[in-house]
Amino acid sequence: MSQKYEAERAVLLDDVKQVLKDAEALYKAAVDDGTKESKALKEKLKTQLNKAQQQYAELEGSVVERTRQAAANTNDLVHQKPYQAIGIAAVVGLVVGAFISRCGR
Numbered sequence: 001m002s003q004k005y006e007a008e009r010a011v012l013l014d015d016v017k018q019v020l021k022d023a024e025a026l027y028k029a030a031v032d033d034g035t036k037e038s039k040a041l042k043e044k045l046k047t048q049l050n051k052a053q054q055q056y057a058e059l060e061g062s063v064v065e066r067t068r069q070a071a072a073n074t075n076d077l078v079h080q081k082p083y084q085a086i087g088i089a090a091v092v093g094l095v096v097g098a099f100i101s102r103c104g105r
Helices: 002-029 036-080 083-103
Strands: none
Touching: 002 036, 036 083
16 A cells, blocks of 8 residues: 555656646746736746745655654554554455455456
8 A cells, every 4th residue: 555655656746846847948948029928927937836846845845754754653553562563464464365366266
């Protein structure tokens, strides 16, 4: 479950990063015709792009920190109650094994 979450999170963050790069490239390639409106629009776009990049950096940092905290909490719980962790893992293994064996038929 956590591997799937990590993979999906990585793909989503990569997609957002690529969109931001594409938007920045589009901004740099925009033709400036010299009118006040185009200059104002270009400045507004640049401001929004900077804001989006900053929010992306904050989001990425937050997600990484929450993932680390969840892993640390799980590690602490397993060390505090190892027999319960083994029992839970065994039950989950049995359920997954039973599900796989029934689906394979």
